Amino acid sequence: xxxxTVSNLVKTYPSGSRRATDDVSLEVADGxxxxxxxxxxxGKTTLLRMVAGLEVPDSGTVTIGGRDVTRxxxxxxxxxxxxxxxxxxxxxxxxxxxxxxxxxxKIDKATITERVxxxxxxxxLTDYLDRYPAQLSGGQRQRVAVARAIxxxxxxxxxxxxxxxxxxxxxxxxxxxxxxIVARLGTTTLYVTHDQAEAMSLGDRVAVLRxxxxxxAGAPMEVYDEPSDRFVxxxxxxxxxxxxxxxxxxGRLVVGDVSLEAPERLASWPDKKxxxxxxxxxxxxxxxxxxxxxxxxxxxxxxxLLTVRWAGGELKIQAGAGxxxxxxxxxxxxxxxxxxxxxxxxxGLAL
Amino acid sequence: MSRRERxxxxxGCIAVSLFMGxxxxxxxxxxxxxxxxxxxxxxxxxxxxxxxxxxxxxxxxTGIVGGLVNSLTIGLSTVVLALLLGLPAGYALARYAFRxxxxxxxxxxxxRALPIVVLSVPLGRIFLDVGxxxxxxxxxxxxxxxxxxTTVLITSAIFLGVSREQEEAAMIFGASPFAxxxxxxxxxxxxxxxxxxxxxxxxxxxxxxxASILTLNRRTLPAQVLATLADxxxxxxxxxGLALVLPALIFIAVARRYLLNMWGTTLR
Amino acid sequence: MATGTRSRxxxxxILPSIxxxxxxxxYPLLSGIWQAFSGPDGFTTAWFSRMADDPYFWEATRNTxxxxxxxxxxxxxxxxxxxxxxxxxxxxxxLHFYIWVVPLAISDLAAGLVWLSVxxxxxxxxxxxxxxxxxxxxxxxxxxxxxxxxxxxxxxxWRATSLVFVxxxxxxxxxxxxxxxxxxxxxxxxxxxxxxxxxxxxxxxLQVALILRTILALEAxxxxxxxxxxxxxxxxxxxxxxYYTLQNPNVATAIALVxxxxxxxxxxxxxxxxxxxxxxx
Numbered sequence: 056x057x058x059x060t061v062s063n064l065v066k067t068y069p070s071g072s073r074r075a076t077d078d079v080s081l082e083v084a085d086g087x088x089x090x091x092x093x094x095x096x097x098g099k100t101t102l103l104r105m106v107a108g109l110e111v112p113d114s115g116t117v118t119i120g121g122r123d124v125t126r127x128x129x130x131x132x133x134x135x136x137x138x139x140x141x142x143x144x145x146x147x148x149x150x151x152x153x154x155x156x157x158x159x160x161k162i163d164k165a166t167i168t169e170r171v172x173x174x175x176x177x178x179x180l181t182d183y184l185d186r187y188p189a190q191l192s193g194g195q196r197q198r199v200a201v202a203r204a205i206x207x208x209x210x211x212x213x214x215x216x217x218x219x220x221x222x223x224x225x226x227x228x229x230x231x232x233x234x235x236i237v238a239r240l241g242t243t244t245l246y247v248t249h250d251q252a253e254a255m256s257l258g259d260r261v262a263v264l265r266x267x268x269x270x271x272a273g274a275p276m277e278v279y280d281e282p283s284d285r286f287v288x289x290x291x292x293x294x295x296x297x298x299x300x301x302x303x304x305x306g307r308l309v310v311g312d313v314s315l316e317a318p319e320r321l322a323s324w325p326d327k328k329x330x331x332x333x334x335x336x337x338x339x340x341x342x343x344x345x346x347x348x349x350x351x352x353x354x355x356x357x358x359x360l361l362t363v364r365w366a367g368g369e370l371k372i373q374a375g376a377g378x379x380x381x382x383x384x385x386x387x388x389x390x391x392x393x394x395x396x397x398x399x400x401x402x403g404l405a406l
Numbered sequence: 407m408s409r410r411e412r413x414x415x416x417x418g419c420i421a422v423s424l425f426m427g428x429x430x431x432x433x434x435x436x437x438x439x440x441x442x443x444x445x446x447x448x449x450x451x452x453x454x455x456x457x458x459x460x461x462x463x464x465x466x467x468t469g470i471v472g473g474l475v476n477s478l479t480i481g482l483s484t485v486v487l488a489l490l491l492g493l494p495a496g497y498a499l500a501r502y503a504f505r506x507x508x509x510x511x512x513x514x515x516x517x518r519a520l521p522i523v524v525l526s527v528p529l530g531r532i533f534l535d536v537g538x539x540x541x542x543x544x545x546x547x548x549x550x551x552x553x554x555x556t557t558v559l560i561t562s563a564i565f566l567g568v569s570r571e572q573e574e575a576a577m578i579f580g581a582s583p584f585a586x587x588x589x590x591x592x593x594x595x596x597x598x599x600x601x602x603x604x605x606x607x608x609x610x611x612x613x614x615x616x617a618s619i620l621t622l623n624r625r626t627l628p629a630q631v632l633a634t635l636a637d638x639x640x641x642x643x644x645x646x647g648l649a650l651v652l653p654a655l656i657f658i659a660v661a662r663r664y665l666l667n668m669w670g671t672t673l674r
Numbered sequence: 675m676a677t678g679t680r681s682r683x684x685x686x687x688i689l690p691s692i693x694x695x696x697x698x699x700x701y702p703l704l705s706g707i708w709q710a711f712s713g714p715d716g717f718t719t720a721w722f723s724r725m726a727d728d729p730y731f732w733e734a735t736r737n738t739x740x741x742x743x744x745x746x747x748x749x750x751x752x753x754x755x756x757x758x759x760x761x762x763x764x765x766x767x768x769l770h771f772y773i774w775v776v777p778l779a780i781s782d783l784a785a786g787l788v789w790l791s792v793x794x795x796x797x798x799x800x801x802x803x804x805x806x807x808x809x810x811x812x813x814x815x816x817x818x819x820x821x822x823x824x825x826x827x828x829x830x831x832w833r834a835t836s837l838v839f840v841x842x843x844x845x846x847x848x849x850x851x852x853x854x855x856x857x858x859x860x861x862x863x864x865x866x867x868x869x870x871x872x873x874x875x876x877x878x879x880l881q882v883a884l885i886l887r888t889i890l891a892l893e894a895x896x897x898x899x900x901x902x903x904x905x906x907x908x909x910x911x912x913x914x915x916x917y918y919t920l921q922n923p924n925v926a927t928a929i930a931l932v933x934x935x936x937x938x939x940x941x942x943x944x945x946x947x948x949x950x951x952x953x954x955x
Contacts, residue, residue, distance in 0.1 A: 109574050129577045136578045142571035146593045159580030415762045423773045432798050433788040448801035491691045498687035517699055521893050523913045523930040527923050528706035551698035612781030614896050628783050647787030654779035
């Protein structure tokens with residue numbers, strides 16, 4: 056087992072004008088499950104590939120278990136990986152796919168058989184060991200890729216969007232299973248995804264990337280609740296956080312022609328513009344105070360998602376499952392002080 | 407589609423198949439008929455008097471066995487040489503982005519627009535100067551030059567079919583770059599490479615102009631047939647026709663799966 | 675994908691092929707141009723004048739042009755028709771496909787010999803006619819240039835349509851059936867769909883096929899040689915004659931350069947012609 060430390064990694068692709076990763080530093084503790092999340096092109100995959108040894112950084116270092124591996128080829132880094140396309144070998148049987156890493160490391164046959172069978176058992180592949188990948192479903196191929204990755208018993212496990220090619224239902228199921236398996240193995244894991252729900256549900260910690268930089272890293276709920284940046288608030292969560300502009304005046308927040316009570320901490324921001332954020336589930340419905348016209352009401356089963364016209368913009372509000380509203384109805388609501396987040400409109404940073 | 411339209415489609419297909427197939431039947435019939443039956447008129451249209459006589463006379467004619475051996479030697483050497491030079495280039499095209507890639511690919515395509523004659527005559531003089539004229543090496547070099555662009559393009563398409571991630575996975579799991587290539591890429595690319603090799607062989611087998619110009623005595627089979635065409639009896643020509651067509655039949659049967667990709671897409 | 679961009683790896687991999695191509699394509703090409711223009715006293719156009727003085731040259735040029743003009747449209751019509759037939763998923767499609775592509779691997783010399791068995795005086799066509807009591811005809815006689823030409827066209831149509839067919843089929847595979855079905859839903863008839871939906875999307879494929887086929891048709895010669903001897907001379911056949919029979923490589927090269935020039939002209943011509951209308955797909 057080993058932790059991973061990434062220091063000041065810079066990488067620019069010759070075809071790209073800007074940096075794919077821009078001076079990224081990150082620490083993954085021994086046994087920790089860290090998720091790198093961000094929109095496509097944010098550099099998360101590049102970062103993972105540099106840790107893997109598939110990409111050489113322009114500058115900066117990667118250490119695994121205290122050993123500087125920046126210049127080592129992938130095969131000497133003692134790690135294991137699940138690829139987005141699975142990259143299982145079509146000309147080898149499932150058994151040989153899972154045992155590939157062990158065979159390359161010249162481990163004796165009996166041990167290989169034993170460990171292949173253990174990995175296959177863990178992933179419910181025992182009945183498929185003698186099949187070729189072409190005879191498997193997409194979900195089973197995914198399982199083979201994971202089994203191959205855990206069979207080698209590596210210090211560090213890397214996963215590059217491993218669930219993105221599965222359909223929605225399978226993805227949900229396998230997500231939970233993956234979390235269970237990785238927790239049982241206790242391997243240090245670096246996981247890349249663009250799916251914020253996946254990031255939240257899997258990681259011990261989540262690191263949000265944008266434009267080659269880590270914007271915020273922390274425990275999932277911490278990042279969700281206290282986004283350090285407007286971008287993080289908008290990226291994590293579905294629906295994304297509501298944002299609207301306001302001005303702080305005489306201890307009150309003025310939004311268009313409405314004025315709200317401003318919390319204490321905005322006292323240091325007098326007569327300035329501020330971006331206010333609030334999550335849909337934090338808006339309290341059917342409380343007097345504010346009101347708006349319902350444009351769309353979408354029951355999702357567990358809740359009803361309302362799109363409400365308010366203060367010249369749209370507001371997403373999550374109401375309880377029993378809430379009844381139709382387009383055109385007026386709805387009363389209220390922003391609880393604890394649910395409001397404030398950002399500098401210019402830099403986007405949390406205040 | 408209505409029943410009537412279906413029938414028209416079937417009839418159309420059969421008509422085209424007859425146009426393409428009947429001449430093949432006729433040359434086979436002619437080459438496998440005895441000498442006497444070829445002298446009859448009208449010729450029998452059904453295989454009533456099959457005989458190996460015409461073929462064996464053909465094979466015994468001067469220069470035919472030699473030509474056959476030369477054709478095989480040149481064909482196989484061309485395959486090996488074209489793969490030796492073309493595989494690495496195909497791999498580079500499939501896997502790397504590098505400066506000069508586009509001009510290189512354009513150059514490969516342009517060579518296909520170059521008529522063989524334009525090369526053959528000057529090459530004849532060059533080979534005379536360096537002492538390669540009238541040798542199987544000379545024809546092999548010419549045929550390799552003709553086959554190389556297609557070999558590079560076909561193999562690069564084949565390598566593109568094996569995802570880069572598979573090679574990376576092999577390396578992650580402990581394989582050296584060469585082991586990853588040998589254990590992961592080669593087994594998957596092998597059928598395609600074989601098809602490309604056969605393509606090269608057929609190209610060499612069929613090429614007659616350059617082979618005629620570059621040799622006097624060490625002629626390939628088609629060059630020998632062409633050179634003696636005017637003075638040889640019909641039976642000889644029919645037998646020669648069949649001998650030249652046979653590899654085509656085999657090649658197409660074996661490589662059918664790859665035809666669309668090779669001629670249809672990669673080499674456009 | 676961009677690994678090793680700065681390494682010399684890829685260049686080392688393509689270098690052998692570049693050297694080889696330079697030695698066997700570029701060098702002979704340049705040396706050929708030099709050969710065609712140089713005489714004992716330096717620069718000369720004498721070889722070209724000798725070429726032009728030979729009546730066979732003009733006959734060959736005319737024949738080559740005629741062959742291309744007649745053959746290419748026929749070939750493309752037939753190839754597209756074949757591809758459309760196959761797209762209807764007929765019974766035994768696999769067998770038909772096999773028979774239709776066999777000529778891909780047949781040389782023009784072999785094709786000439788195959789059709790010789792049909793058209794020769796005591797060949798199969800006359801045998802059939804005789805069976806039917808229609809008497810026979812000297813198809814390949816120099817007194818009947820019309821049927822001689824017909825035989826060459828048929829042999830070439832038989833041999834080389836497969837190439838166009840395969841390119842068209844591959845192109846058609848890239849056209850999703852959705853378009854076809856969408857057009858059908860909006861009430862287009864079959865031939866309207868072919869004309870307005872399929873063919874425009876095949877344009878890139880057809881363009882390449884056209885260039886390739888024209889260049890290859892310019893190179894045809896053994897087919898005519900096998901069928902007619904020198905009664906139906908073609909340009910490349912003349913190179914062969916000058917080099918082989920008349921032992922004059924300079925004139926042979928001069929004709930070869932004419933063929934090259936025609937090839938380039940044809941390619942440029944097609945590219946300009948096809949570009950005039952906006953690109954589809």
